[in-house]
Amino acid sequence: MHIIIAGGGIGGLAAALALRHHGIEVTVVEQARAFSEIGAGIQIAANGALVLRRLGLEAAVDRAGVRPQSYDFRDLATGRMLYVAPLGPAVEDRYGAPLYNVHRADLIDILAGALPAESVRLGARATAFDQDDAGVQVTLADGTVLRGDAVIGADGIHSAVRHHLRGEEETHFANILMWRALIPADRLDGLNLEERGNYWVGPGRTLVTYWVRPKNLYSILASVPATEVQRESWTASGDVAEMLASFEGIDPRARKMLEQIDSTFITGMFYRDPVDGWTDRRISLLGDAAHPMVPFLAQGACQSIEDAWTLATVLSQADAAGVPAALAEYEQRRRPRTTRMQAGARAMVKLVHESDPDRIAARNGRWRGTARIDPLAETTWGWVWDHDVIAAAAEPVGNVMGHTALREGKTLQRPEAQRAFDIWKHAFTPEDVARGHDGLRDGYERMLARHFPPLPDMEAAPFELERVPALRVAAPGTALGMPVDAPTVLHFHGGGYVIGSAAGSVNYAGRLAQAVGGACISVDYRLAPEHPYPAAIDDAIDAYRSLLRHGVPAGQVILSGESSGGGLALALAQALVRAGDPLPAGVLAVGALADLTLSGPSVRAFSGDDPAAGREMLTFLGASYFQGHEPTDPMVSPLFGDFSGLPPLFLAASEGEVLLSDTERLAERAEAAGVDVTLRIVPDSVHVFTLFPFLPETTEVMGAFAEWAKLRLSEGEAMSRVA
Structure with a gap:
């Protein structure tokens, strides 16, 4: 040759x-x-x-x-x-x-x-x-x-x-x-x-x-x-x-x-x-x-x-x-x-x-x-x-990492799971990555708008929680003018505290509202790096207290969040316990980012296999948020907080995602503190699988959440009457 x-x-x-x-x-x-x-x-x-x-x-x-x-x-x-x-x-x-x-x-x-x-x-x-x-x-x-x-x-x-x-x-x-x-x-x-x-x-x-x-x-x-x-x-x-x-x-x-x-x-x-x-x-x-x-x-x-x-x-x-x-x-x-x-x-x-x-x-x-x-x-x-090209040249072609730090050959077993995987995989273009957090924001909103449009017949309107902007989303067929004391999900979107928005979450918010038979208020908390810690948790606390001042009983509120939003919901719950505020009926956290030190074993183990994020991306996002603050502060990383007295938790994650160990450790710590914990770990799926309505595991877990929420809200209503 x-x-x-x-x-x-x-x-x-x-x-x-x-x-x-x-x-x-x-x-x-x-x-x-x-x-x-x-x-x-x-x-x-x-x-x-x-x-x-x-x-x-x-x-x-x-x-x-x-x-x-x-x-x-x-x-x-x-x-x-x-x-x-x-x-x-x-x-x-x-x-x-x-x-x-x-x-x-x-x-x-x-x-x-x-x-x-x-x-x-x-x-x-x-x-x-x-x-x-x-x-x-x-x-x-x-x-x-x-x-x-x-x-x-x-x-x-x-x-x-x-x-x-x-x-x-x-x-x-x-x-x-x-x-x-x-x-x-x-x-x-x-x-x-x-x-x-x-x-x-x-x-x-x-x-x-x-x-x-x-x-x-x-x-x-x-x-x-x-x-x-x-x-x-x-x-x-x-x-x-x-x-x-x-x-x-x-x-x-x-x-x-x-x-x-x-x-x-x-x-x-x-x-x-x-x-x-x-x-x-x-x-x-x-x-x-x-x-x-x-x-x-x-x-x-x-x-x-x-x-x-x-x-x-x-x-x-x-x-x-x-x-x-x-x-x-x-x-x-x-x-x-x-x-x-x-x-x-x-x-x-x-x-x-x-x-x-x-x-x-x-x-x-x-x-x-x-x-x-x-x-x-x-x-x-x-x-x-950390790339040994001599070793890499002898490995299967699919082991090479692409521009979003994902192994090109990684696949899931089921067609519907692979569809969700591919949506995550193609969320960000090389141009998005080149533009830093500005590009990541645009790419994420583009993905959400394309794949998760508002539900048919769903109503959404701006809703101010005093100084914190939000969107109030009603379940399909339910008017936004429902009684103020109707069951309400207070939702915090994901995105590593840097990307995401209430507008991008309307599809998921509509399904959350449907699950509780009421409304979902999706909060537009301030984003890093322009607004580092404590901006997000301050907005979360203000949003919850404002919601109660609007007349929604605490017992009719469920806190919700996916990824970083799940971590934010849990940090909010811990803050409310310490402050002696009336507590919500429960907390739903899916794929929660709860440890911004990134010490969980799955963060390293599954980086490169999780299309939503890897260790490099999570470091970029997390450090953008806490910046000069101590990342083990429970208001940054609720995994390190006091779980005593928390309301019931519904936690969910996927077996192969980088934040799996965050969810598992949350469940262990909460159960050790005597908290009522429902844990769902699903196989062969993706980070925040509940975003994807076509997944069977989403139907199953959201159905289980609806039953769980019905029970918690009824308990919360009874406690409100006693109070």
Whole structure:
């Protein structure tokens, strides 16, 4: 087998080495006449280092580069530490390899030096690509024709091979310009720039800086809004004074560092959206040609290296006739992960370039919260680094994680359960993920509106619980003007305290109203990160007390919530007991998020198999809510509260969901405290299965809830009469 690789960058050279490692002949065609000292710093995390180790190159990278001890994020104006992601030995042990900072030219030298000279053709520009059932041919600018079994385009974001496959495509500009520079060590004396990722974030701008040669050369990436560079055209060279003007009044240490720059070059931050395919029979793509991404996960090089190993592995298992099928498998293994990486990198860009003061405060609060429950930053970086592509290439194709952190091959047993699974799976697009919590909100509302419209003949109207907005939903056939003392469900929607709304919950609210033969009031409590703890629980308490002031007897109220809303309903019940308020007739909590420390065993065990959420998503949402507050506070995590005196609980969850252990532990603690608990755990289903009216388990459990509620409400009515 003979593979032709167009492009002699990191991805092309890594692919050539991986292919040769697997016994496959390679020719790399690179239009540059020599490998030169171009570029600046890059990062090779454990996921890339493991491949370099297998290729026998890690020791050379270790000698050339630097092992940073942490990522330190500081406020650009004050230098105050905002967030630390530790690296060093503990993280090396966790992920199986170190993270390296290295000069791009040094890595290119290491990769190229490991290839025989005859495998690389410099000064060779590929201009045409053709294929038939027998193989491929590549025509070079000088008229030379090369023949082989496949062509791999590793020729960057402006790939000629990609253009051949897909034609003209839009390249998106992120409206950010990046100044890059390298500073010799002797100019940085006294600045205490340790061997760390020394990062500063400010309104709309960042400094990403680190050593790339040990105590020898320091790399700077300074990003600014595109509007701050006024010129008719952008060129490779940049004006240092122009760059410094964008960083006036910053942390003195960072300013002094920038003032040591002699020359710089400037580039725009461009990206392309994930595509639905990058392979046509014997022609495929790799690295930035396939999945160009913004640099803020520092994964461009590593994703190319992961591509290279996967490509070589699948081709090594095929003969010449099987090349098209092997390349299709290569793409199937790689595209879900790289799509997730593209979306995650854009989300990071958005996160660190916030300019609105309130959003900056929310981001910094989320970082504080993340540090409280994830001191090793596994939920931020683990999904990036904790991927052994060598092992993954030998596993079933379906084990690869997609952009919502779900195994692509995961399925449920029953068709109706799979339908619900697929609704969760496709709730968020890569674009939603790239937009952070704003995108997640839009995606969630879109899913609810599409799949759970209001019930026929259902009435819903705005309802103010004094300062807390809500929707009052009546059961179908029941007028909204029913007696004020009618049975009422006070419902709190799910969404991790960050997404969701009363409007999105009207379908479920209508079915809850139907179950109790009365009304459901769905509360629009304030959402994080704009409104962190205690906003949600304050709104919940105010909503309940206001409902009673409207004349609804406490004994005719059932608190309800799904996911985070279930946790909120339980926290509210505990608060009412402590305050001595009249208690509701009961609490319904489905798939409750009751432990925001995420210490439940199912959170780790089922991450990747639950389409609704995994550990990374729950950390993002939970930390957005409690921020600088203690997550073991029972008003944040009711699992840690006092269950004595609580009204009867109806708890439900699915066997395979990440929050299963939250529900199981809630039941155990409540029963130990003498609380009347009804527990339903259903098999082969999804998180908050009761949202899905077509599921048989929903019909069964909602029917059981209706009978339970009838009993509790009758008891509550009797107690109200006595009172």
